[in-house]
Structures are given as C-alpha cells and as structure tokens.
Amino acid sequence: MKANFDNKIKLYGFNNLTKTLxxxxxxxxxxxxxKDREAYISYIDEQYSAERLTQILTNVTEIIGAHILNIAKQDYDPQGASVTILVCENEIEETSIDALKKDTPGPLPEIVLAHLDKSHITVHTYPEYHPDEGICTFRADIDVSTCGEISPLKALNYLVQSFEADIMTMDYRVRGFTRDITGHKLFIDHKINSIQNYIPDNIKNNYNMIDVNVYQENIFHTKCKLKQFDLDNYLFGYTKKDLDSKEIKSITDKVKKEMDEIFYGKNFDESYYK
Structure with a gap:
C-alpha cells in the first residue's frame, strides 16, 4: 500500500513519527x-544571549505551531548560552496540515498554524578562538524535534535569516513509524528529496551547497558556504583601509582557510593557499 502524501493520511491513533532538524x-x-578578541566575544554573548535566543526559539515555536510548556535558559561564564523549550500539540485543522505539507520554504513568524506534542526545541552557542592566529568562530547548534503531523523544516527559512551565517550544516531525520487505519506502517508522511526544498531561492543563491542524503533511511544532510567574500565583513573594529596589501592577503587566507576547514570537515596544511 502506498501512502498518499497529497491529502491528510487517516491514521490509527496518534502520529508517532519523530522528525528532527x-x-x-x-x-x-x-x-x-x-583586546579585540575579548570585545568580539562580548559582542557575540550580547547579541546571542539566552534572552535573545529565547525570543528566536519562541518565534520558531510559533512558526511550527506549538504551545510552550516550559522554558529553561542559561548564560555561561566565560561565554556561551543555552535555551531549551518543551512544547505540546493540540487539534490540527485540515487546512493547516495542507499548508504545512507543501514542499516550500516556511513562513516568517506571523501565523500560528497548529500545536505539537512530545516535542522540544534547543539551542547551544559556542564562541571560541584560535590562540595565535586571530581567528574567532561563533557556532550555534539548534535542534527542533517534533512528534506529530508537522515537520520542523518549516522553521528553517526563519532560522537561516535569523543568523545570516557564513557556514551552515543541516540534518533532517524522520524516525519511528505510525500506522494508517488499516494497520499499515508509515515510516514517513511527507514528500522530501532535499532540505534545500525548504530554503528560499534568494538564500540558496548566496551559498555553495552540498547534499548527502540517505533516502532509504529518511536521512537528509545539506551543508552551505557563503559564495561572496568581502574581507570587511570579517574584520572586527577596523576595515581593509587600515591594512596594507600584505596584511590583507594574510588575513584573507586565514579566514578562507577557516571557512573551508569547517565546510569540508578537515584540516588543511600551511600550503593550502600558497
């Protein structure tokens, strides 16, 4: 029996599929x-404090249509922050389900569509720096895990625009199974061939993107690296005008090397850009 993903699937009991982004x-x-490094870390801690991250995750909650049960948040010393939100599900209207099943980028947080159950949203931040090279890297990890009709991919559009990252990696997995009214197992309840389907074209055009998907296991992976490079966007407290040509070349190589190592997941030696 083949499930019809274009209409609401009639299930036996609750939808037990777990979808995690x-x-x-x-x-x-x-x-x-x-001194500049300390100023940058302080800036990041202020921009992405537990309070601000809570607001971002609250917006995610609204986008995927959830009701907040509990919020736990913490700023850390010397740096970083964490937020965890537990959410629950209510009755879902059929029109809302139809809108959410479309293989398109999700909305920005103006409309609440439905409610979720046995679900959570978390974020952890990791500001860090190279001890000698002047490179600072800020990382944020966000997990949106839902159990029910709605896919957390609908929050991806908003998350991408909230952070405007140099590098992004995204993983989406559907686990478990649910049953239709005949008892037939369903291991996925929506069409998907790539996470990229849920990212708007104007965002995708800014990034080089690579997919690694395992369709038979309902596992999808996409990583992105910003195409355009302007060194001024990577300097904290000064601009290229304050540097000579040798410094510009040296710093450019260091920043690009850092980006490539993160994107490809491996270290490059000193001759990488020589």
Missing amino acids: SFNMYDICYTKSA
Whole structure:
C-alpha cells in the first residue's frame, strides 16, 4: 500500500513519527589583538544571549505551531548560552496540515498554524578562538524535534535569516513509524528529496551547497558556504583601509582557510593557499 502524501493520511491513533532538524551555523571573524578578541566575544554573548535566543526559539515555536510548556535558559561564564523549550500539540485543522505539507520554504513568524506534542526545541552557542592566529568562530547548534503531523523544516527559512551565517550544516531525520487505519506502517508522511526544498531561492543563491542524503533511511544532510567574500565583513573594529596589501592577503587566507576547514570537515596544511 502506498501512502498518499497529497491529502491528510487517516491514521490509527496518534502520529508517532519523530522528525528532527539539526541546524548548525558558524560566523567567522578576525581580530588583531587580545583586546579585540575579548570585545568580539562580548559582542557575540550580547547579541546571542539566552534572552535573545529565547525570543528566536519562541518565534520558531510559533512558526511550527506549538504551545510552550516550559522554558529553561542559561548564560555561561566565560561565554556561551543555552535555551531549551518543551512544547505540546493540540487539534490540527485540515487546512493547516495542507499548508504545512507543501514542499516550500516556511513562513516568517506571523501565523500560528497548529500545536505539537512530545516535542522540544534547543539551542547551544559556542564562541571560541584560535590562540595565535586571530581567528574567532561563533557556532550555534539548534535542534527542533517534533512528534506529530508537522515537520520542523518549516522553521528553517526563519532560522537561516535569523543568523545570516557564513557556514551552515543541516540534518533532517524522520524516525519511528505510525500506522494508517488499516494497520499499515508509515515510516514517513511527507514528500522530501532535499532540505534545500525548504530554503528560499534568494538564500540558496548566496551559498555553495552540498547534499548527502540517505533516502532509504529518511536521512537528509545539506551543508552551505557563503559564495561572496568581502574581507570587511570579517574584520572586527577596523576595515581593509587600515591594512596594507600584505596584511590583507594574510588575513584573507586565514579566514578562507577557516571557512573551508569547517565546510569540508578537515584540516588543511600551511600550503593550502600558497
């Protein structure tokens, strides 16, 4: 029996499928001195404090149509923050389900569509820096895990636009199974061939993107690296005008090397850009 994903599937009992989106973003910066580095870390901690991250996750909750049960948040010393939100599900209207099943980028947080159950949303931040090279890297890990009709992929559009990252890695997996009214097992309840289907074209055009998908296991992976490079976007507290040509070349190589190592998941030696 083949499930019809274009209409609401008639299930026996609750939809037990667990859908998990893991969204990881990286922001790269170059600082000239220890003082600049400390200023950058302080800036990141302020921009992505537990309070602000809570607001971002609250917006995610609204987009996927959830009702908040509990919020736990924490700023850390010396740096970083975490937020965890537990959410639950209510009755879902058929029109809302139809809108959510479309293989299109999700909305920005103006409309609440439905409610979720046995679900959670978490974020953890990791500001860090190279001890000698002046490179600073800010990483944020967000997990949106839902159990029920709605896919957390609908929050991806908003997450991408909230962080404007240099590097992004995204994983989406559907686990478990549910049953239709005949008792037939369903291991996925929506069409998907790539996470990229849920990212708007104007965003995709800004990134080089690679997919690694395992369709038979309902596992999807996409990673992205920003195409355009302007060194001014990676300097903290000064601009290219403050540098000579040799410094510009050296810093550019360091920043690009950092981005490539994160994107490809491996270290490159000193001759990488020579």
